[in-house]
Amino acid sequence: MNDDKGAGPRAMAAQVLDAVLHRGRSLKAELAQALPSLADVRDRALVEAICFAALRQRARADAALRAWVPRPLGKRDGELRALLHAGFAQLDPLGLPPHAALDATVAAARLLGRAHQRGMVNALLRRAQREGLPTVPADAAWPAWLRERLRADWPDDYAAIVAASASPAPMWLRVNRLRGGRDGYARRLREAGIEATIADALPEALRIDAPVAVASLPGFDRGDVSVQDGSAQAVADALAPAPGAPASGRRVLDACAAPGGKAAHLLERDPSLRLTALDVDPRRLERVRGTLARLGIGADAALRVADAAALDANGPGAWWDGVPFDAVLLDAPCSATGVVRRQPDVLLHRRAADLDALRAQQARLLDAAWRVLAPGGVLLYATCSILHVENAGQIEAFLARTIDVLPEPLDDRFGRVSGAGRQRLPGEGGMDGFFYARLRKR
CATH class of the missing domain: 1.10.940.10 (NusB-like)
Structure with a gap:
């Protein structure tokens, strides 16, 4: 060299x-x-x-x-x-x-x-x-307050969480079903010298255990494929209409949309969706626009710079036209404790005091999302956190103050039962830590 x-x-x-x-x-x-x-x-x-x-x-x-x-x-x-x-x-x-x-x-x-x-x-x-470098405890980089919370929330899984969070993550791909099937794209990868594993539980997913440069993925620039962790891909399944319910033409809100992967996945599955995507940061919303443009979808989607909880028609930043949505995705701001393997700086920057502000923001967004949801509609609450206070505890509090809500169970594709939702811990199934709760409005 x-x-x-x-x-x-x-x-x-x-x-x-x-x-x-x-x-x-x-x-x-x-x-x-x-x-x-x-x-x-x-x-x-x-x-x-x-x-x-x-x-x-x-x-x-x-x-x-x-x-x-x-x-x-x-x-x-x-x-x-x-x-x-x-x-x-x-x-x-x-x-x-x-x-x-x-x-x-x-x-x-x-x-x-x-x-x-x-x-x-x-x-x-x-x-x-x-x-060689000195040996230190496996959790030495974790702040004391977070170690205590994880031990309290997941006493039997604490060591596995720490180990998985310190390990490099595989590369997950989401094949654009509008451009071809997953098996066909797996063959294209093999022809390019890239080995991938088909994830049976996720219809569009492939996993590459030795990550490669995005530029080496066949057809990436044309929108044939996207990079998205398996846990994030599972959101589309968790929000899917119940069997027998009409799927086409639904009015769907992605309340915290950036960078746009989940909104894009929903549109790849059903281009007839009438999608509204919000984000409070205009720069991040431009990433959503760029994501949809690369994939060649969402030309009719409404992208708005807005706080999803700003519903007062006469207030600053109000965005809602009063027409309810058939489905709402709330991928809420959170501690990101389930994605430390992808964002190791979380352990440096997250503070215990942040949780109070995050919990308040999550509750405010949940209440607003429920208000814009049509009767019979479904709200999916999701986070990339593994802390009970942001997940099962947040949903428990919402159920206690909301009278017209019916939790709908999700199966074990979404992890283990955690309160009224499901929790996947980091590394389980090779995926990131993620929480899902599906709620139907009576």
Whole structure:
């Protein structure tokens, strides 16, 4: 490897990690901003892999720095600390060739304006190569308040949740049934040298255990396929009309739609849906628009920048025309504790105090969604959380204050019974953690 060429991606990974570790930034947002500047898809994949691996083993790297650096790194050493995290991650768990990882990471120190600290970087990485990083408890990166909640909510599954959340996730695909069948697309993948597994419980799903670049997926740009975890794909099944009920022409609300994968899935299954998709963030709503455009669907969908709970016709931001919906999907804002394996920075940024605000927001959205639902209609409440207070507890409170609601049971395709809904824990069936509750209006 050319060390100078390899130094660029390492320096970028350090800058991304510095923003996430020390300035409270979102990993997804930082990568979205940084990666397009890299022309080589292999460099983009390397930066992404380093960042995810470094965040997943953050506690081990921090333990190494505490033990091996006589004088603790200061506030101005954020990029240096992040570069060391990136270097450790390349050795373990990524297992890159040590000479390439060491030489390019040391060279990256110069690109970051830290040429005078190259010796320190070299020495620490070589020690990690010789000794390995210190062993820490599996849950060391989890904040104490969250460990306590998980142990209380899932005492028998706690260790499995922690282990699954620290493991790389497979790549799940959703085949666009308007463009062809799943079996046919699986053959196209094999012809492209990509092995995928058919998930029998999900009609459009394929799983790739060794994720590949999106650009390598046949027909992705034409809308033949999308990347969407199996748990998220199951939403369309949970919201499906009951047997014998009319499916076509339903008026459907996706109350918190961005980035648009679930709305797109519903339209792929039934293009006749009269879909309204809301999101409070105009930039995120543009992602919904882009998702539908890539798939060639939803030309008649109503996309509105709005707070789904703003129903007062005379109030600011009111969006509802008073015509009820046959079905409402409320994929509610939540703690994201079920997707830590995809968003490892959740463990850095989530605070116990956040839960009170999230629970209040979820309750407000639930009440508003119920108000716009037609009698006989179905509301699906979903989160990517694994905390009872946001899931079974939230639905229990809603049932207690709502007189015209009938919970409808979901089967074990959606996980284990949890109150009036179903809960899948991280890694079960190879999927993310997710909660589903299906509620019918009497």
